[in-house]
Amino acid sequence: MRTHLDCLPCLMNQALRAARATTDDEEVHRRVLDAVAGMIPKLSLDLRPPEITQQGYKLIYQIIGDSDPFRRAKAEANQMALAHYPRIKKVLADSEDSLLTACKLAIAGNSIDFGPEFNWGNVDDIVKIALSSPLAINDYEKLRDSITNSRQVLYLGDNAGEIVFDRLLIEELHSIAEVDTTFVVRERPIINDATLDDALAVGMDTVATVVSSDSDAPATILSQCSTEMLRYYRSADVIIAKGQGNYEALDEEESNIFFLLRAKCPVLAELLGVQIGDAVLKQQTPRDDSKQIPNLGRK
């Protein structure tokens, strides 16, 4: 999807929150806001929202002089979620349909996000929400069928902390089908998105091949991805894409994609016909009038 006008004030809000998360210096906060405001007239709405966010955060990081202001928050989120791993494993073992429960948990884990929203509560809340909330869009049966008929799964990760829930879901996938899973992380830190370090910190490499997108966009922007990553993308039988950013990036693709996300802004909620905060498990339904973006790698 293209950037909406609503994304521009939202970028300003995100800029202010990111600046405040980094420093208490109000002069820096103001400089960040002014710089992002100055950027807005130059932004093309033909870009996808995560591309806009990517440009915005690069500018913010330049001004604050820190290329990874959320490093501590990310490490804490990983550790906190990891500490609950054994308990959640038991929740899944006791579950009537453990794959469905793992999907719901992975979607609820998508609330660990320092971009469009900021407070994600704690792991207990995530588990409670996952177990008590229905899926507002529920293509779970299709995902299950697709997995059982697949060999290669590509799993597009989103945020640190959340990836513990992704690992649990991947373990469930492997328990119902003989699939090889490739887990994709960002090349460099942006917001609290998971990088290779985060994946290793939660033991993702014990269940999947971890590869980098080769891009620091906070989503899978195919035109920015490496040839290696695109090879995985093209050869996958099924793609699991986590988070709103990946929906914004891939909603016009023709691939066999399942989007697992929480709707985090009014624009996306309206597009999907759900409420903000709703859990979504949606199979890709390419539109007839969709404009394909070229699947060209940079390498």
Place this chain on the structure above:
Amino acid sequence: MRTHLDCLPCLMNQALRAARATTDDEEVHRRVLDAVAGMIPKLSLDLRPPEITQQGYKLIYQIIGDSDPFRRAKAEANQMALAHYPRIKKVLADSEDSLLTACKLAIAGNSIDFGPEFNWGNVDDIVKIALSSPLAINDYEKLRDSITNSRQVLYLGDNAGEIVFDRLLIEELHSIAEVDTTFVVRERPIINDATLDDALAVGMDTVATVVSSDSDAPATILSQCSTEMLRYYRSADVIIAKGQGNYEALDEEESNIFFLLRAKCPVLAELLGVQIGDAVLKQQTPRDDSKQIPNLGRK
């Protein structure tokens, strides 16, 4: 109070909503957003939030080529509220403490606002909310005492539609004390703020002397007010100031002011220690460290 950094992204959101309320042309929406974004680096945070809003809307109105895009919405709000006047009069007559009920209704009527929020529902909702919600800050007894010891009341109005509830409150004031009331409107249209035309449309002139602030700021910015308006301001025994903008404009004044408002943004809610949407009836409590702004008129 001075402008907070949070007011800057909020101004962007307001700009987009105002543009959309005026035209369906997305190119105009974009031009409005770009212009307001371009304005942000030049804005001084020493200004009060309604002064920032004033500058923003002037720019928006220039771009859309309409100096009163909310004229129809304002007329409709006046008419809709006026149609309920007899019924609300009966609600007050049946009320145990009709002045308190009139205060609550006047505060609930403050939800008719097209600035920081946009949907105000309908008059039935306003009446229901007024009758069922407690005041989060409740200086009602002090207001009642103050009125009974007063001769001159200055009532600083806020929005069209809302002024029907203001008229009802003024009628209640007059039923408990022999006071003369002066009702202040904006000089020119801005957002859906009440001007002289609105005051006349709801019969405000039958219960109060209606004067213009001589300013088109969406609040009472004393440094922009006429000498006539300031004369009323200085000679008033008690001032009733409606809406968040008037709080933002007058919170450091030493006068005997009662603020009647709904908290509409996180900044003000936090300052007042209330939740967004809460009803507030707060007596002025000048701070020791307050910086006084000069009470200088332009005429």
